[in-house]
Amino acid sequence: MSRVKCPKCNKAERILKSGIVRNKQRFYCKDCNYHFIEASPKRKNNIVLKSNNDQISLQDIAAAAGVSTTTVSRALKDRTDISEKTKKFIKELANSMNYQPNMLAQSLVSRTTHTLGVIIPSLETTIFSTMLSGIQEEASRYGYRVIICTSNENQETEIANILGLMNNMIDGLLICHTIQTSTFEHIRIHMGKRIPIAQFYRVAIDLPITQILADDEVGAEEVTEYLIQKGCTRIAMLLGSKSLSITQKRFKGYQNILKKHGIKIDGKLLAYVDFSLEQVEKALDKWLKITPKIDAIISISDRSAVQIIRQLKKKKIKIPNQIRVFGFGNEFVGEIVEPQLSTFDTRIRVIGEEASRLLIEQIISGSREITSKLIPGKLVIRDSA
């Protein structure tokens, strides 16, 4: 009935239509049990010849092999319900045709993308890029990709980013809040969904989702205890925004130890800043005028601690003799500044790794159990204290 000839036996008698595939009529030759595609009007020949621009699809392989796409899919997925012979043949064919599966199609069906979304305040601050590095590496160990969005410490951007990611592109979301984030409705909205969310480093403690953070309280306790052992009693503390867990917990640790030693907290010794050069400088200037004189400064960040060291040096104040300086984070600069900075190593990279790991395990297991993981850190004593 059809004028189409079988490319194998060249006969037209026993050709059957076998469905339309990708706009092309498929045929089947009963004689030689061969499937093929009609030469498209635009093509000069009927050889399956894809331009290099196009990805090879399952259907191309199927057509070339003369089997159904199902069979090809099964072969490539190492399913059991297929003969070893066909499997081997198709695998080799796919290989020679340089087949790469279309992840979009796979993901659309499977509803998984093997991709994590990460929202981070900035990439130019060492601690964040280090955490991201940990996240990325751990994820890739599990075979997951990472999409990053920076919020630039802006809550609006954080919200927009979350919306932009929760569109089936990711299997899980990791958030480190901006310094100004104080409401969490934008997180709550997404909490019931299929996609698990976890917070890391800067977390909203009472948000019922998994969180991974430094053991800030213990860290501050150790730092404060160390300074008191060295004879300090007038310990100033440079803190961040009051709503942040790192501020709260580090202050708590400081407070615990002062109490333990019967030292009264002096509000004048506390400064809440946004870590800008100006605010840090202003805080320092204020401290230096206080009597009794301060004999130590704990900075919530290494970066600011380094700034403080540089300014104290400019003012010819001896470190650690007159003032001991302590940082948090164990960033590389602390090693370079002179005197070298004593700091509490929060093991930032591990926080990233753990966040990644916990989230992926939630994704894989499907469990939505809330865990709150504290990463223990350790004192790094150098010259500044």
Place this chain on the structure above:
Amino acid sequence: MSRVKCPKCNKAERILKSGIVRNKQRFYCKDCNYHFIEASPKRKNNIVLKSNNDQISLQDIAAAAGVSTTTVSRALKDRTDISEKTKKFIKELANSMNYQPNMLAQSLVSRTTHTLGVIIPSLETTIFSTMLSGIQEEASRYGYRVIICTSNENQETEIANILGLMNNMIDGLLICHTIQTSTFEHIRIHMGKRIPIAQFYRVAIDLPITQILADDEVGAEEVTEYLIQKGCTRIAMLLGSKSLSITQKRFKGYQNILKKHGIKIDGKLLAYVDFSLEQVEKALDKWLKITPKIDAIISISDRSAVQIIRQLKKKKIKIPNQIRVFGFGNEFVGEIVEPQLSTFDTRIRVIGEEASRLLIEQIISGSREITSKLIPGKLVIRDSA
């Protein structure tokens, strides 16, 4: 014929089947012109009530609105061929149902994901995270997401990452090669494809794809000229792998200026290292034994320059009096080390931004024109030189 009742008029007489949608039989009531879905056996009621776990789909909206999915799609896409009334109605409905389009489905159809792939050697080195920051920010300005992969300076990983990304998940690829990458077959393979590729910072100069990099030659010329003006004639240079453009071009600039001043290149003054502490230390030790004595060191990276400064100080060698030290990159540490590091600011962030911009413009325009963009930098003179 059917026992199904219309939820509106509650009659069963004029109910027609209108296709099966998402496993559910759809119906149409001729009487009240109302589309609806049969109560699924597992559901208690026939109200369209999606569990919070499921995303709302176009079909859900269509069913709820009693129109076809096409109409909904058109309404939400602001197509002209739809009445204002329907459009407004559907938009509000979609909004109230909290509809989020499924990007995977959209991407499968449109063959675009609005996502860039970035392969970068590491995230823990300031220059890389800074470039990434530029890439990310510029991309998000264009409405593109960024998937990052780190190669950890390992060519195998770089190759694997490329393969892992070229599976329809990205619209374009940005690569910064590892320090060991010397063959580029793995790039060439993908060059003919639909997805444009660009290289940044560390590029293979003769690979015919768009590249964005620092104007290293001019940079090295300026640095060398500066040192010669200061009276240096024995200028050592710490370089990376010979196959890297940064090595080649920075050496070229150095060479140009030495030639100009009639100074012969001394091979002993050149060290090709992988930037590990050991290799840098070894190179330095070798240099210090050379006569006539070296009087300056240009390091291809700030990080190594800082290391060199620290070691010279340990050996009580005066900087800049005995040896002047110059870095490349203008990283933050250069400002902290004492003496502060003189460096050539390659404006790393701008390289990332430009890379992102050029690639996205290629994606949008479809043009595969090869451009080679040099980002000019500038000298930053501090104490070390």
Place this chain on the structure above:
DNA sequence: ATGAAAGCGCTAACAA
């Protein structure tokens, strides 16, 4: 062991 057909959620060509 293999294939046909349906369907993931969406868009686009064509009809009405």
Place this chain on the structure above:
DNA sequence: TTGTTAGCGCTTTCAT
């Protein structure tokens, strides 16, 4: 202006 239908590339019943 709206709906019908097919199809993106893949997986998954269900039938053979």
